[in-house]
Amino acid sequence: MTLLGFFNYWVVVTLMMIGFYCVIARGNMIKKVMGLNLFQTSVFILFVSAGKVVGGSTPILRDGVEVYSNPLPHVIVLTAIVVGVAITAVGLALAVRIQEAYGTIEDDHLGDDLDDDEQG
Amino acid sequence: MTLLDLMPFMMLAPLIGSGFVAVLPGRATPWAVTMLVCLSSAIIAAAVLAETLGGATMSYPFGNWPPPIGIEYRVDAANAFVAFLVAAMAAVTLLWAPKSVAVEIQGRHGTFYALFLLVVAGLLGITLTGDAFNVFVFLEISSLASYALIAYGQDRRALLAAFRYLIMGTVGATFFLIGIAFLYMVTGTLNMADLAERLPAMSDNNAVRAALAFIVVGMGLKLALLPLHLWLPNAYAYAPNFVTVFLAGTATKVALYVMLRFAFTVFGPDYSFVVLPLSTVLMVLALAGMFAGSWVAMFQIHLKRMLAYSSVAQVGYMVLGVSLATLTGLTAAFLHLFNHALIKTALFMAVGCVIYRTGSARLDDLRGLGRQMPWTLTAFALAGLSIIGVPTTVGFISKWYLVLASIEAGAWWLVVFLVITSLMALYYIWRVIEAAWFSPRPNGAAEMREAPLALLIPTWFVVSLNFYFGLDTRLTVGAARAAAGALLGDGGSAP
Numbered sequence: 001m002t003l004l005g006f007f008n009y010w011v012v013v014t015l016m017m018i019g020f021y022c023v024i025a026r027g028n029m030i031k032k033v034m035g036l037n038l039f040q041t042s043v044f045i046l047f048v049s050a051g052k053v054v055g056g057s058t059p060i061l062r063d064g065v066e067v068y069s070n071p072l073p074h075v076i077v078l079t080a081i082v083v084g085v086a087i088t089a090v091g092l093a094l095a096v097r098i099q100e101a102y103g104t105i106e107d108d109h110l111g112d113d114l115d116d117d118e119q120g
Numbered sequence: 121m122t123l124l125d126l127m128p129f130m131m132l133a134p135l136i137g138s139g140f141v142a143v144l145p146g147r148a149t150p151w152a153v154t155m156l157v158c159l160s161s162a163i164i165a166a167a168v169l170a171e172t173l174g175g176a177t178m179s180y181p182f183g184n185w186p187p188p189i190g191i192e193y194r195v196d197a198a199n200a201f202v203a204f205l206v207a208a209m210a211a212v213t214l215l216w217a218p219k220s221v222a223v224e225i226q227g228r229h230g231t232f233y234a235l236f237l238l239v240v241a242g243l244l245g246i247t248l249t250g251d252a253f254n255v256f257v258f259l260e261i262s263s264l265a266s267y268a269l270i271a272y273g274q275d276r277r278a279l280l281a282a283f284r285y286l287i288m289g290t291v292g293a294t295f296f297l298i299g300i301a302f303l304y305m306v307t308g309t310l311n312m313a314d315l316a317e318r319l320p321a322m323s324d325n326n327a328v329r330a331a332l333a334f335i336v337v338g339m340g341l342k343l344a345l346l347p348l349h350l351w352l353p354n355a356y357a358y359a360p361n362f363v364t365v366f367l368a369g370t371a372t373k374v375a376l377y378v379m380l381r382f383a384f385t386v387f388g389p390d391y392s393f394v395v396l397p398l399s400t401v402l403m404v405l406a407l408a409g410m411f412a413g414s415w416v417a418m419f420q421i422h423l424k425r426m427l428a429y430s431s432v433a434q435v436g437y438m439v440l441g442v443s444l445a446t447l448t449g450l451t452a453a454f455l456h457l458f459n460h461a462l463i464k465t466a467l468f469m470a471v472g473c474v475i476y477r478t479g480s481a482r483l484d485d486l487r488g489l490g491r492q493m494p495w496t497l498t499a500f501a502l503a504g505l506s507i508i509g510v511p512t513t514v515g516f517i518s519k520w521y522l523v524l525a526s527i528e529a530g531a532w533w534l535v536v537f538l539v540i541t542s543l544m545a546l547y548y549i550w551r552v553i554e555a556a557w558f559s560p561r562p563n564g565a566a567e568m569r570e571a572p573l574a575l576l577i578p579t580w581f582v583v584s585l586n587f588y589f590g591l592d593t594r595l596t597v598g599a600a601r602a603a604a605g606a607l608l609g610d611g612g613s614a615p
């Protein structure tokens with residue numbers, strides 16, 4: 001029971017680690033942004049899980065319902081999703097500009113350029 | 121209209137203003153409107169600082185919802201001090217902006233200044249708010265706008281620097297969000313004052329421990345604390361000069377403030393520094409940052425990168441003050457937060473003047489330039505004295521208080537480290553002075569004229585502030601002590 005009872009949180013941790021691994025290990029910038037998205041989504045699930053009240057219904061005021069789920073985490077997640085979309089947009093826009101400037105978005109081909117001071 | 125009603129406009133003015141500025145045509149108009157907005161923000165910030173220095177706390181409920189339910193802006197001496205720094209630095213660096221931005225950014229400047237205003241609004245929002253989730257939202261507003269600003273850099277490497285900063289910054293902000301999620305799960309509130317009330321009863325909870333860890337690591341990334349500093353050198357080196365000048369003085373400082381606010385007000389020093397070993401962790405990282413940052417700075421041949429690594433070291437000084445967790449230590453941290461903003465802004469402005477004329481930030485291209493651009497390089501040398509910590513400069517005042525705090529805490533050996541890193545600063549500043557004044561101009565190098573007055577006057581203004589606040593410390597030390605007092609919860613009336 002306890003193992004399955006924390007099912008949401010297992011999903012959160014798994015998604016978080018997959019996303020984080022993608023961000024760190026992948027050289028392709030699009031994949032990095034995708035990893036970042038996964039990483040953020042896991043946190044959204046964490047928030048939404050916190051809002052669930054056992055036996056609670058949807059938080060809409062109506063007759064015959066006494067127990068509601070907590071709506072605040074959902075509102076927070078909505079805001080966080082907007083933030084996430086904005087980050088994805090800026091990240092992808094930068095990837096397009098990098099493709100235009102360098103002709104590649106593979107980090108492995110670009111890394112030396114950044115630490116090279118000779119042209120500075 | 122009372123000051124309390126005006127207080128949110130410190131943040132709202134740049135936020136609303138950015139929308140207008142974005143559509144303004146040409147170059148001079150957007151700058152003028154931006155200047156106007158930043159000036160009004162700075163004036164409100166000064167009034168709020170004067171009001172809160174006595175130990176008062178201002179609370180503004182948004183939409184008239186009472187605090188635990190609605191979002192409130194809660195300002196005491198600590199916020200007001202940081203907010204004033206941000207607003208004032210925005211106005212001062214804007215004076216320097218038009219000439220420098222004109223050569224670096226093509227076309228109209230409306231969108232550029234709109235992004236700048238968004239960064240200012242975000243940074244001010246972070247400092248003013250009393251709601252934990254609101255901090256995250258403003259953090260992302262300011263970060264997103266600063267990624268875009270950095271990508272404006274002329275060098276194509278600015279794009280790579282911005283992308284890396286985006287990845288690391290987002291990971292940091294998400295860590296911060298996880299910390300808030302844990303706090304919300306155990307306490308059921310997001311209001312910082314409310315959190316501070318409910319947390320002591322839960323000090324045994326593992327989720328609270330995890331929350332503190334996530335928040336400290338997340339803010340450590342934004343702060344560029346040593347192992348998490350990798351985004352900073354490239355971001356500062358390749359951003360447009362004006363962006364570097366502004367971010368170097370403000371962005372990391374605001375992250376430090378958030379870390380302090382959570383460690384001291386929300387969790388309480390007894391929890392953060394006694395139950396958990398935050399003090400040791402921060403001290404080790406601070407010392408490592410001071411050494412590694414100064415060490416790498418000593419071998420840089422790109423001036424902006426050199427100053428950026430020096431920033432990593434200076435962040436170490438601030439965190440060192442925090443790690444002592446005493447009133448004097450925190451005062452030293454706040455003092456250095458303010459003073460370092462003055463020092464680094466002056467240094468980056470002087471380097472910006474050099475780049476404006478020569479188009480290069482390499483040490484080799486600086487050789488013999490001292491005689492051709494005497495005012496610029498004298499400004500650099502004087503600001504350099506400040507970062508080394510020569511008496512009569514603000515750098516000395518910061519280090520003096522750090523020494524006092526170390527001795528008071530019985531950690532006199534820290535003084536040795538402070539002296540060694542100051543000597544390292546002497547070395548990397550000396551390299552520039554040596555190149556500029558004591559090396560001959562290479563044969564065939566073009567004759568350079570002095571930087572235009574529009575750049576020199578603001579630069580010298582900030583340099584003179586370095587000396588003014590180095591001699592008359594009543595305002596800065598008083599405000600820093602009140603800020604430290606507010607965080608430690610004694611209303612600033614401490615000895």
